[in-house]
């Protein structure tokens with residue numbers, strides 16, 4: 117594995133941009149790092165969600181990770197903390213706007229390069245750019261009833277109840293119960309609405325796991341030629357397995373595996389990744405677009421992609437590059453002001469590690 121930095125290794129980084137432009141069957145896996153510039157902190161970095169949980173509940177002996185473990189939710193105090201955090205996280209995610217990185221992946225998808233885009237993120241920012249995502253850990257945009265299993269949209273009204281430390285009750289169950297009681301039938305429990313996210317030790321969460329498994333099977337059949345991973349510390353067991361499997365297949369097909377992340381990952385990944393680019397993912401995405409004209413039409417891209425990087429530099433007019441820079445700066449400006457607004461909201465929350473839904477893949 118080669119570790120690269122945008123400035124020090126500019127030529128290699130540009131070569132990777134061209135590999136991406138040439139790739140036809142990519143798979144992308146993203147994590148919290150692609151959303152940080154929208155104002156949603158990641159989990160494990162300094163100042164991240166896990167640290168914020170500790171600050172918010174200094175007297176509680178619960179870690180951020182445990183707060184997202186279903187088995188800990190039997191404890192009333194922890195359950196209250198969890199729901200409060202969910203309510204606050206909802207407000208944070210609804211205030212956030214997609215980042216430069218989200219738009220970049222959307223452009224790759226529009227150019228039919230991506231077979232599957234997997235994300236560990238629950239912020240659902242992909243939906244805001246119409247990017248189809250396989251949500252490995254579920255989404256904060258829905259709640260489901262733990263009784264009748266009905267799934268409905270997560271709304272501000274639900275969030276307000278969660279913020280008080282309780283789950284909202286299921287309307288469907290309430291109506292069904294009213295009918296039952298009117299006809300003199302015995303009482304049933306009314307279900308609680310839960311955020312539609314994957315928790316550790318949530319043994320009921322099999323539907324999502326099966327769907328993910330299908331997607332991966334499909335990828336392995338389709339001879340994927342590029343694997344791009346961005347903004348993740350690669351700490352979740354199921355995701356590690358997913359990446360190892362996909363990487364093996366990409367290498368078998370003669371393709372490359374690239375990680376773009378601010379911080380480095382351990383030696384265990386040396387044989388999995390071909391390159392690790394240590395960079396801000398937005399900055400890197402902007403650079404790929406500058407190098408290759410990826411934000412231009414497919415026709416132009418296809419033409420340019422077959423040229424060498426040297427000739428391409430000549431081919432792209434300065435006007436185009438300037439325009440792309442302007443767009444990127446605008447994206448950053450938007451993200452920046454959103455960032456400030458979100459910080460002002462002084463969100464304090466907790467968050468927990470995820471169940472390994474793809475663990476069964478091994």
Ligand code: OAD
Pocket residue numbers: 146147148149150152153158159160161164184236237238253313314315346347348349350351352376377378379395396397398468469470471
């Ligand atoms: P982490 O917080 O563990 O890792 C985020 C990674 O992104 C870190 O390595 C950062 O260095 C990097 N990063 C942050 N900002 C970046 C930027 N602007 N550009 C590039 N890299 C950046 O988050 P995940 O790996 O996504 O589960 O965490 C995986 C899962 O653990 C989450 O999905 C979550 C948590 O339990 C659930 O929400 C259910």
